[in-house]
Amino acid sequence: MVPDVKESTIIRLLETGDERCMKMMFDTYYQALCTYVMRYLISMEDAEDIVQTVFISLWNNKRGQEFSGSLRAYLFGAASKASLQFMRDRGKAYFVDIELHVDDFLEEMSRDNEVELEKMKEYLYAAIEDLPANPKKVLTAIVFNNTPYKMVAEEMGISVNTVKTYYARALQALRKSLDGKTFCLLFLSFFSSKK
Numbered sequence: 001m002v003p004d005v006k007e008s009t010i011i012r013l014l015e016t017g018d019e020r021c022m023k024m025m026f027d028t029y030y031q032a033l034c035t036y037v038m039r040y041l042i043s044m045e046d047a048e049d050i051v052q053t054v055f056i057s058l059w060n061n062k063r064g065q066e067f068s069g070s071l072r073a074y075l076f077g078a079a080s081k082a083s084l085q086f087m088r089d090r091g092k093a094y095f096v097d098i099e100l101h102v103d104d105f106l107e108e109m110s111r112d113n114e115v116e117l118e119k120m121k122e123y124l125y126a127a128i129e130d131l132p133a134n135p136k137k138v139l140t141a142i143v144f145n146n147t148p149y150k151m152v153a154e155e156m157g158i159s160v161n162t163v164k165t166y167y168a169r170a171l172q173a174l175r176k177s178l179d180g181k182t183f184c185l186l187f188l189s190f191f192s193s194k195k
Helices: 005-015 020-037 044-062 071-090 096-109 114-129 133-144 149-156 160-177 180-192
Strands: none
Touching: 005 020, 005 044, 005 071, 020 044, 020 071, 044 071, 114 133, 114 160, 133 149, 133 160, 149 160
């Protein structure tokens, strides 16, 4: 799969050490990465810290050097590893089975044809439709509309903790009903269209 124009531009700027790549990376990937990392964490602040650390690490370690491969795959892979390390350091539980699928999924996503990806999206949409009303509403607001927890809570007339509970329940239900690749698609494919 050929990288899109925006990703190619970010990589070119990174390779020349041009700081404008950081703003472009932030605008393109930040919200998607924060949402993706939230499958491990409860605190949005922790998710934001991890994503910012991933961006800084990329800049410090890769600027001025040739970069090969998919920037998107690199960022999601780095965010996944950083999140898992964060959880291990704090001795908290996380979705181990998803960790096993992430690297394979990122690699396979570039090889999967559009028909396969569309079929996976259909399974994903069907599984989301089968969720109970409140978890479905919360998941849709957070993942697809990028709505902060606090705003979701205000819109639904519930507490932020209840929003987090519904979100966790939705993720757990989807994790049980979908294979690892399709579950990962929830966090990866929908954001590729929001660049």
